Amino acid sequence: MAENDIVEAVSEALESAPERNFRETVDLAVNLRDLDLNDPSNRIDEGVVLPAGTGQETQIVVFAEGETAVRAEDVADQVLSGDDLEDLGDDTDAAKDLADETDFFIAEASLMQDIGRYLGTVLGPRGKMPTPLQPDDDVVETVNRMKNTVQLRSRDRRTFHTRVGAEDMSPDDIGDNIDVILRRLHADLEKGPLNIDSVYVKTTMGPAVEVA
Secondary structure: OOHHHHHHHHHHHHHHOOOOOOOOEEEEEEEEOOOOOOOHHHOOEEEEEOOOOOOOOOOEEEEOOHHHHHHHOOOOOEEEOHHHHHHHHOOHHHHHHHHHHOOEEEEEHHHHHHHHHHHHHHHOOOOOOOEEEOOOOOHHHHHHHHHOEEEEEOOOOOEEEEEEEEOOOOHHHHHHHHHHHHHHHHHHOOOHHHHEEEEEEEEOOOOOEEOO
């Protein structure tokens, strides 16, 4: 699939979107084929860093202690300690609200076991278990990378969606994001492009345009 075909499809989607009084996101819909999605090993579930960014605010929560927590304060939306984690384990409603409001969680590796114990039943089914932060990892760098990351997740459905930008981004930038996602899918799927039935791009409220 040529990149100029992707950019043309994005341009058409942006031009055909009706005027709205809010900033719309641009979404990609991918239809899979010839895959047994009842087998978890065939499902898509991974993060992709978009070269032009997501065009939206990405909510990131860090579970950390000590110096890592202090450094994370400058870049994360919220930093929670081990004590906060225990409190969330006792308040399922608060844990669910946090999970629903947060795009990505990052946690020091030493806290992962407790997160599994206290929040595993909330975060696991939502596909939001934290990315482990190893002792040598830079928390600031990790958070900033996650801010430009989207999650590709098919679950057991043939069609899945992901955000690829916002309506005020250029077609070229959105096209670059889509190109990276499709290349990743081609590399990950068993039969590469043959496992993709069709791909569409659209704004939140606009018509879908097929990416040739």
